[in-house]
Every structure is written in structure tokens, then in C-alpha cells.
Amino acid sequence: MSVLKSWTGGMLILLALAGGSRAETTVSQSNDPTAVAEQGLMQLLFQERVGLQSVPADRVAAITAAPVPRSWPWQREKAVVAPAAINASWLALQPRARGDAQFECLAQTIYHEARGETLQGQVAVAEVVLNRLDDPRFPKTICGVVGQGGRGGCAFSWTCDGRPDQAADREAWDQAAKIARAMIDGAPRRLTDGATFFHTVGVRPTWTRSYQRTAKIGAHTFYRRPLQTAAVR
Incomplete structure (x- = not known):
């Protein structure tokens, strides 16, 4: 039981440290306009990728295919x-x-x-x-x-x-x-x-x-x- 408590306590400490580290990184980056822009761009790219993954493959092929000359x-x-x-x-x-x-x-x-x-x-x-x-x-x-x-x-x-x-x-x-x-x-x-x-x-x-x-x-x-x-x- 003491071993389990020790392991659990250690994990909580690590999570707390990770959260603090992430918070520090976020705060420090918030003062850098370039970092904010890069973060926003990454979010947009991630959202776009998620959106494309939801589109059927045949629809993607139709959108990206070269245009066919019109036949009157x-x-x-x-x-x-x-x-x-x-x-x-x-x-x-x-x-x-x-x-x-x-x-x-x-x-x-x-x-x-x-x-x-x-x-x-x-x-x-x-x-x-x-x-x-x-x-x-x-x-x-x-x-x-x-x-x-x-x-x-x-x-x-x-x-x-x-x-x-x-x-x-x-x-x-x-x-x-x-x-x-x-x-x-x-x-x-x-x-x-x-x-x-x-x-x-x-x-x-x-x-x-x-x-x-x-x-x-x-x-x-x-x-x-x-x-x-x-x-x-």
C-alpha cells in the first residue's frame, strides 16, 4: 500500500511540474508576437487537416482533379x-x-x-x-x-x-x-x-x-x- 501511495504521489508531482512548465511556456510565448502567430497557424493547419480527413476520398479526388475541357x-x-x-x-x-x-x-x-x-x-x-x-x-x-x-x-x-x-x-x-x-x-x-x-x-x-x-x-x-x-x- 505504501508503495502504491508513493507511486501515486510521484505522478501527481510530475503532472504538477509539467502543468507549471506548460503554463510558463505559454506565458513566455504570449509576449512574443511571432510565437503567437506560429501557434495560430499551427492550429489552423490542424483544423484544416481534421476537416479534410472527414471528406470522402472520391470527393477529394474530384476537387483536386485537373479541369476537363468543356465539350459543347x-x-x-x-x-x-x-x-x-x-x-x-x-x-x-x-x-x-x-x-x-x-x-x-x-x-x-x-x-x-x-x-x-x-x-x-x-x-x-x-x-x-x-x-x-x-x-x-x-x-x-x-x-x-x-x-x-x-x-x-x-x-x-x-x-x-x-x-x-x-x-x-x-x-x-x-x-x-x-x-x-x-x-x-x-x-x-x-x-x-x-x-x-x-x-x-x-x-x-x-x-x-x-x-x-x-x-x-x-x-x-x-x-x-x-x-x-x-x-x-
Whole structure:
């Protein structure tokens, strides 16, 4: 019992001395601004470490990960850059095309106006639509160009022929859609020399007398307005 009392008494003395020593250290450091600042910094770092340890590991990884470049919708929809001229082998490698309402309007026009044409014939029809889009005398959207009407009727017959617009031939639609996607994304227009009009070879509208013929591809003949030259005085 005496041994236990002696041991307990010794521990109490040591604790008292340690407390006094700690108090002396605290008092002496309180007179040193640098020591106070360091102590405050250590406390902040300790609190920050405790806080981080409470955050789930996956959340920490997400916070510290490098930023991922934003991918805009129109960038995700773009096809692989087209060659100098769209060809069947390149087109076959492209994924199924998709896009917004403007894309749909162009794809529908290619499908309904040139479904039975060669690949070049379908691209040529797409060129006419996009050439009109670049001309300030026409509407400013693809759907506006396609749906435009006038005294002579519809700009593109499929929009007012009374037939269902839904594509029945899935394979033909997929090709028309790929062509539309490539043309909207900037494939070159080199087949019609800037044509903004066309008609089937079975007819000859009166307006063709005032326009310049630029190409004949498959069942369609293509035209543009005559180039205006400055008058010489």
C-alpha cells in the first residue's frame, strides 16, 4: 500500500511540474508576437487537416482533379473532317449522324429531293441549300431556306407535295443524314459552282432563261444568278 501511495504521489508531482512548465511556456510565448502567430497557424493547419480527413476520398479526388475541357453540343455532334470531296468509303466510316432542327431540315431535303441520285447528286442538292443560306436574299436559317414559299410555289417540292415527310427507307435516310452532317460541319462545296437553284431534267422552267447554268448531275440541272459586274463609265 505504501508503495502504491508513493507511486501515486510521484505522478501527481510530475503532472504538477509539467502543468507549471506548460503554463510558463505559454506565458513566455504570449509576449512574443511571432510565437503567437506560429501557434495560430499551427492550429489552423490542424483544423484544416481534421476537416479534410472527414471528406470522402472520391470527393477529394474530384476537387483536386485537373479541369476537363468543356465539350459543347455542336462539337459533340460534328463528324470527322471530310476529305476534299465526300466519297462513299469515307461516308461509310462515319457514325450515325444526328443534330438539331436545322440538321433535320437539310437531311430531309437531301432525302426527299435526291434519294435516288448518286452520292454526288445528293451532295449537290445540299450545296444549293447552303449556298442559299450564304446569300442575303434568302432566309437566314436552313429550315427557313427549305420552307420558303413564293408565287411559284414551294422552294423545295417535298415541303408541299402532300406526302408523308417521315423517311421510309432507313438506309437512304442514314446516308442523307451523314451527308447533311458533313456539309453543315464544313465539307467543301465544289460540285455546283455556287448554284442556288436546280430542277429535274424532265422540265424546263421559264426562270432558267435568266440564270446561269453551272452543272448537270444525275437528274438535276443547277443554276445561279448571273454575276453582276460594275458598269464601266
